[in-house]
Amino acid sequence: MGRKENELKRLTENGGQRLEGCKSKQLTDCVIHQQKKYELQSSKDRDLQPFMDAFTMFDEMIEVDVPTQSELIMTLIKHEAQQRKILKREILLFLLIACLVLITLVTLFLQTPILFVVLQLVIVCFLPFMYKLENPHEREGKLFL
């Protein structure tokens, strides 16, 4: 085995990689380039090491209070019940708005003072906000933990 080949072998063993398509003479350069890249990468990894160690230590330190399967099932049941409740409320709200629109149209056809029409329209516009303020679609407290 020649000197170049030996050098090549040493470099490859130390983390360098042979690039496909490189010929014998160029190959050394390719490997040397790869080796330098590898060394650079290693130094980057060394820089990152304290951070990764800190996270590992963090993982070891955290005590996780894992809820039981039955607690998780209960949470899912409660969530589904809540979703059904929200759906019912939304249907109710939709009906309410439909009624208001209907009243507005009837008022228009009966030619009542315009002020009433405006008032009704204002109510219709603000109704969703009022609904949201009273019933935010958020969880009421924690379901487990």
Added chain:
Amino acid sequence: MNQTNLEQQWIDKAQLGDKEAFANLFHMHYSFLYKYLFKVTMNHELSEDLIQETMLRAYQNIRRFNGQSKFSSWLITIATRLYIDVIRKRKSEETWRKQKQLMLSQQLNEKKQTDTLQWLAVMDVMATIEADVRLAILLKHYYGFSYDEVAAMLKIKTGTAKSKVHYGLQKLRKEWKTDGTKRK
């Protein structure tokens, strides 16, 4: 039966609406997910809220899980996106820092002082970078996700994910060196 087969079986059942299977599945990944969220938020309360929200989202969307990624990665994706929503709402990292300090004083008493000091310094440096950059670094270098996966999780382009990690690492190194000089 090995864990992967068991997990797949639970996923199949959960996709058919089996609550118990989903509970088993989530129970299996709970600790891992909680640790991830705690590292990201540094806030016990927020982690609990997010893990609960993650569970409900996962339950609602379990039928969409197509098995292209690991189930744990899918959970991390949901949790990460929920956390991004939270930080967009808060727009402030002050809470993160405060909670970190509080948590450190409470939980690190048992550790050796030298370890603690080193740990404190590292976490201080981590606190100096933005939440989305911290997320990208954590996902890429601690959890070993590819740039494409990180980008998908953070809903950004791969190039943006790369630049975030690159920028974050540069800042970390700079801060770490500055911090090291101060410590000396």
